[in-house]
Amino acid sequence: MNAGVSVNSESASSTDVGHVLIKTRAFQIADLSVLGSVLLAAVGHLMIKAGLNGAGSAAAIHGSIVERLGSYFSQPFVLLGLTIYGIGTALWVFAVSKRDISYVFPITALNYVLVTLGGKFLFAEVIPSKRWVGVAVVFIGVALMQSAGRKGSR
Amino acid sequence: MTASIALWTSIFLNGLAQVLLKKGVGHSNDAGGAPAGWWLSLLQNVWVWAWGLSFVAATALWLLALSRLDISYAFPLLSTSFVLVALLSRLLLGEFISWKRWAAIFVICFGVILIAAK
Numbered sequence: 001m002n003a004g005v006s007v008n009s010e011s012a013s014s015t016d017v018g019h020v021l022i023k024t025r026a027f028q029i030a031d032l033s034v035l036g037s038v039l040l041a042a043v044g045h046l047m048i049k050a051g052l053n054g055a056g057s058a059a060a061i062h063g064s065i066v067e068r069l070g071s072y073f074s075q076p077f078v079l080l081g082l083t084i085y086g087i088g089t090a091l092w093v094f095a096v097s098k099r100d101i102s103y104v105f106p107i108t109a110l111n112y113v114l115v116t117l118g119g120k121f122l123f124a125e126v127i128p129s130k131r132w133v134g135v136a137v138v139f140i141g142v143a144l145m146q147s148a149g150r151k152g153s154r
Numbered sequence: 155m156t157a158s159i160a161l162w163t164s165i166f167l168n169g170l171a172q173v174l175l176k177k178g179v180g181h182s183n184d185a186g187g188a189p190a191g192w193w194l195s196l197l198q199n200v201w202v203w204a205w206g207l208s209f210v211a212a213t214a215l216w217l218l219a220l221s222r223l224d225i226s227y228a229f230p231l232l233s234t235s236f237v238l239v240a241l242l243s244r245l246l247l248g249e250f251i252s253w254k255r256w257a258a259i260f261v262i263c264f265g266v267i268l269i270a271a272k
Binding site (some may be wrong): 119141147 | 242251
């Protein structure tokens with residue numbers, strides 16, 4: 001009985017089922033790439049900051065713009081951070097092709113949440129309670145953006 | 155002063171870059187993955203190049219600014235680009251931004267400002 005039903009539905013609407021599956025997968029891949037790019041961007045930013053903290057030489061502080069940029073780009077953490085940031089950027093390009101830019105760009109505010117956490121746990125920065133409230137408000141805003149719909153009136 | 159100019163120029167270019175990228179990659183709702191051909195076609199897309207150039211310039215200016223300013227001060231100011239991107243996407247791309255989406259954008263900006271507050 002059950003087997004008969006499933007065979008029936010498969011033969012009757014296999015294209016529809018396949019179409020729905022592909023659509024669902026598209027949403028998942030696009031949404032995962034949004035989150036992945038946000039996460040990688042935050043990790044990249046924190047690594048770049050760690051590298052810049054290490055660039056304390058005279059050239060890094062008092063040199064010309066070219067000398068300063070040179071000293072930044074010779075920091076391994078800056079280069080690693082930029083590489084991770086680059087992978088996140090590729091994911092981002094893909095995500096943007098699937099979503100309104102006015103929908104997907106504000107979601108990158110989750111960066112601030114992640115960087116705040118990174119500042120606390122990696123650089124031992126003291127986070128005032130007001131800043132935690134801000135983190136919560138950003139979460140609420142991103143949730144609002146989700147409930148407002150990913151495609152606007154398209 | 156110089157660091158502030160670098161910071162705000164970086165923020166503007168960063169916002170503009172997003173709209174240039176969207177202009178370049180268009181909008182697709184179909185199948186999940188992106189074939190290699192799609193990635194290659196981006197190399198011949200003038201909008202994607204404009205995005206890349208704006209992005210590189212914004213990043214270089216960001217590094218210059220960040221070396222002089224605390225990340226906890228500079229990073230939240232990027233949130234002004236959410237409003238900038240929304241306005242530009244409406245003017246240049248014709249995206250419709252519902253009042254709910256505007257509300258979400260401003261709530262996010264408010265949250266980011268709270269994060270920045272001392």
